Amino acid sequence: MNKKLLGLALMSSIILGGAGLLSADEADAHGYVEKPAARGYQGSLDKNTIGWGPALEKYGMVITNPQSLEAPKGFPQAGPADGRIASANGGLGQISDFVLDNTGYNRWTKQEIKTGMNSFSWHYTAPHSTSKWHYYITKNGWNPEKPLARQDLQLIGEVKHDGSPASNNKTHQVNIPADHSGYHVVLAVWDVADTPNAFYNVIDVNIKGGGEITPPVEVAPATPTNVKTADVTTSSLKLTWDKVENAKEYNVYRDGKKVATVGGTQFNDANLAEKTTYSYQVEAVGTNGKISEKSAAVKATTQSSATEDNQKPTAPTSVHSMGTTETSVDLMWSKSTHFLGVKNYEVYRDGKKVATTEKTSFKDTGLKANTTYKYTVKAISVGGNVSESSAVFTVKTKEKEAETGKTTWDSNKVYTEGNKVIFNDLEYQAKWWNKGDRPDKSDAWKLLSDKVMGWESNKAYSGGDKVTYNGKTYKAKWWTQGDRPDNSSVWVVA
Ligand SMILES: [Cu+2]
Structure with a gap:
């Protein structure tokens, strides 16, 4: 049997949900470890080399959104369950995402690192206010074939933060113990200060140790300057x-x-x-x-509260959505500053004020599906001075499931099993996950319209597919490609 077909058939069985779940540019997530590449981020890179299907099968939905691995804070007491640490309890919440928890010595791409101090750099897609980052590594003697559990991990670093945005602290120095070598898993956790959640990233590393460590610096660091x-x-x-x-x-x-x-x-x-x-x-x-x-x-x-408020607050930044549905957008933004303090924020949808809030978040509801909205936020100082508008945040609500039933095929769109499209006036139905596979050319699609097309030598057919060849109609018995209908036992005259 064709290997690709096997893989894709498996794919279709593990992907749940409709096409609406598969948008590659979701803004409701916040960051990942970029260097050395975290497992999910590696998947998002791999999709460009091994292709979408195989990458999705190996890594799950995280390939579209490596910044999405979010679960409750409080690791190791709380946080994702043992065996679900790598996927942060399933990441985007689909069954398929648990594939990221798979284990095995040869399963994942390993990043080469050395013992001693290593830099771990984050890429933030929304620089949330942050309380700390913490790093763990698998203990010597852990079993790479078994599900990753808390008891396998030891703390190797903690980077404290003061609740300001994460963006002022992208790279952390973490010590990889000198007694570690070979394949290990590093767990990096980013604790967000203003939500109950944290981001969990595992990094598969191959540690080169022994003799490559620079001798430890014996002197105290220099005194901080320019305070x-x-x-x-x-x-x-x-x-x-x-x-x-x-x-x-x-x-x-x-x-x-x-x-x-x-x-x-x-x-x-x-x-x-x-x-x-x-x-x-x-x-x-x-x-x-x-x-x-x-x-x-x-x-x-510090200022006196009796001082006249004669300044605007800074404009809110990093407006983003924490989650978008068919009818709602969950907005969040970074704090504004003002010399006397910020009193509250005003949220504008398409130029109209829809909310005033003291928080740095607002859930806008009652929206239309599959519709683009533009949001801006302004800050108001204690004395009533209004800031400039934030940058415009554009977001599209999700498509209604029913509406995804019949649309014109789009080469850039991801389709999952059961999705129907129109292509050259004919209706096709997706047999499994696919993207960029032309319905008339690929066996990822089943022709629904009552029309039999001419046989093509480079097109794959599944059992039951019908074609015409030299005026006759043939039906495929099983999967086939390149077998001439008049000349192969795969085809029977219909
Ligand atoms: Cu957020």
């Missing part, structure tokens, strides 16, 4: 400084007391008293655990 305050309001401010080489994280001191440890070069301090002067210092913690001198103290005085 500055910005965005000072009545109750908050932002502290920034320059990156220090070989620093793993930074301790932040307010009036001599440690108030935070962060992985990035920024700290947002909140809950301050108004009209009060605070003094800040930052020290670097080296990857070797050694601590730098404290930086020179930097002072800032």
Whole structure:
């Protein structure tokens, strides 16, 4: 039997749901580990080389959306179930996505890394406010053939964040233990601060160890410089400084007391008293655990709430949808800043105000299916000053299942079993998952219209398909390609 056919037949049996679920540009997800490539991201790269069908079969729907592997926060106590860690409990929520949890020594593409400090870089599609990232690796002696479970993993790194957007901390230094070598799985977890969820990415690595480790640095990192305050309001401010080489994280001191440890070069301090002067210092913690001198103290005085509000807040950024259905769009955006504080936000749909909210999210409901909407968000300061509009966020609601029944075939669209299309005035039905396969040329489609087409030598046919050849009508007994109907036992005269 034809191998491709076998694969695709299997495909059709594991893909559930209609064509509406398969849009490649969903904006309701937030990021993935880009370097070294996470398993799902590797799948999205593979689809360009091995093709959509095989990539989908191997990795599941994540190939369309490597940023979608989201599950509840709180790993390892909470989070995805054992055996469902790689798929984050099934990612986009389809049965087929559990294929990402498959195991096996030779199953996945391995990324070459070395023991010692390695950089892990994230690609954020929506830079949510973040509380931390944490990294795990499989313990020595784990069984690569068994489902990945918590007990197989050990913590190897934690990067704390202050609740500001993830975008100011894309690359993390994580230590791969010197006693590890060969195939291991790294689990990277991104804890979002303003939703109950986290993003879970596994990275299949092949660790080259032994002798390739650079000797550990013995000296303490340099003292952080260029410490500055910005965005000072009545109750908050932002502290920034320059990156220090070989620093793993930074301790932040307010009036001599440690108030935070962060992985990035920024700290947002909140809950301050108004009209009060605070003094800040930052020290670097080296990857070797050694601590730098404290930086020179930097002072800032919070605003008085009696100050006249004479400025606009910054415009909201990163407007995106956390989930789009036939009738709703779940909007989210990044906080605006204002020197006295932001009071609330206004949400506009196609230029009309549809909501005012104190939160940085709004679910718009009662929408029409398969319709494009344009959203903008504005921030309002405590004194009533209105920001500029955010960039326009364009989103299309999902198609109604019933409406996907009969449409003209589109070479860029993904079809699943049962989808019907019109091509050259004839109606076809998809037999399995396919994309870019012309209905009159591919055996992925069954002709529904009551018309028998001429036999073509390069087209594949399935059992039951009818063709005409030299004036006669033939019917295929089983799958065939290139077998001339008058000259092969695969065909019988109908
Ligand atoms: Cu979001």
